[in-house]
Amino acid sequence: MQRVIPGAEVFLEEHLGLVSGAKAGLVTNQAGVDRHLDSLADVFASHPRIDLVALFSPEHGIRGRAQAGEYVPFENDPGTGLPVFSLYGQHRAETPDNGCRLDDVMRTFDIREDGKAPEAEMLAGLDVLVLDLQDVGTRVYTYSATMAFCMRACAHMGIRFVVLDRPNPINGLAMEGPVLDYPDFSSFVGLFPIPLRHGMTMGELARLYNERFMDAATDLAVIPMRGWRRALWYDETGLPWIGPSPNLPTLEAVTVYPGQVFWEGTNVSEGRGTERPFEQCGAPWIEGRDLAETLNTQGLPGVEFSAVEFRPGFSKFAGQECSGIRLGITDREGFRPLAVFLHIVEAVIEMFPGSLLFHREYFDRIMGTDSVREALRNRALAGEIVRGFESGLADFEDLRRPYLLYD
DSSP, X not given: OOOOBOHHHHHHHHOGGGTTTOEEEEEOOTTOBOTTOOBHHHHHHHOTTXXXXXXXXXXXXXXXXXXXXXOOOOEEOTTTOOEEEESSSTTOSOOOSSSOSHHHHHGGGOOOXXXXXXXXXXXXXXXXXXXXXXXXXXXXXXXXXXXXXHHHHHHHHTOEXXXXXXXXXXXXXXXXXXXXXXXXXXXXXXXXXXXXXXXXXXXXXXXXXXXXXXXXXXXXXXXXXXXXXXXOOGGGTTOOXXXXXXXXXXXXXXXXXHHHGGGGGXXXXXXXXXXXXXXXXXXXXXXXXXXXHHHHTTTOTTEEEEXXXXXXXXXXXXXXXXXXXXXXXXXXXXXXXXXXXXXXXXXXXXXXXXXXXXXXXXXXXXXXXXXXXXXXXXXXXXXHHHHTTHHHHHHHHHHHGGGOXXX
């Protein structure tokens, strides 16, 4: 198995000069660890050549326990004693009950920067801000927006910004879906015009953002990994898997996420509140056995469907019996999660007429365009919708090429 050395370890071995004599801040969470599974926050705080003075946490908090959309307050880190400034919701006036209702989660997508960008007083006195976050390879996620907001704040305050790179867990070759319609559908889970599945690492995205999309150039340094190749999936890196957020506990969940996440914008459960979030979906009004049988006759590449019954412990349909399907990946190289999602939607509309509802603003925001929902409403075929993404993906392939760091 390939042994990949993440950017954090390369930094500690070769690039401490970037923080030498500097007051440093660190943006990280529970997935920011070294080869010994020691928290990078602890490693930095105890390192004799690093003067770490503040920590910053993304959505889900510094230890990754908060649910999607859940308020993350200011705290002191018990391990280091350092202040932890939340870059997700610290300064919002309202506190969601549990982060799972639609109106609560919608705040996740608000482009306003309240509590989502580091404020001047948080960065005061810093000379360098270091970021080490494990992304999921899908635009519908908040970590790359957190990175972009940090980059912009650092640019305006003259602070160096350092990205410690980590793998794209679902490989750096495959790209899927629509390019975000910018700026109309720009949000905290999709700031810039990139595809749904972009095939880039956080370090590569930082380079792209800095040169093409930011209003001011950041003094940016990206520390690449050693040994990572674009074709690698996370379980081929030799690195331990640590779920980057509560509802993506496994690589299997991350693999299906680029399609299954869109159930969030409908009245179908995406499996939150169960032991298999995103790997299964359903609703009280679905007949899972019939749906699974119908989908299996279609021979969709890389996936098989089985009927499942579940009762979510929280989130959508909490405490209610749901019937639905579970996705079993048989060939992840051939599996295309967004195409599969669209085929499932097509079947659900046909089999349970009038039952599937879209939360229009929410669905369009995470899709990055309203064209997909409109096509589904007009009963366009899934294959036709997917073919419509091809030109945008080809253009993005050309756009991203100068910013790639790995073969």
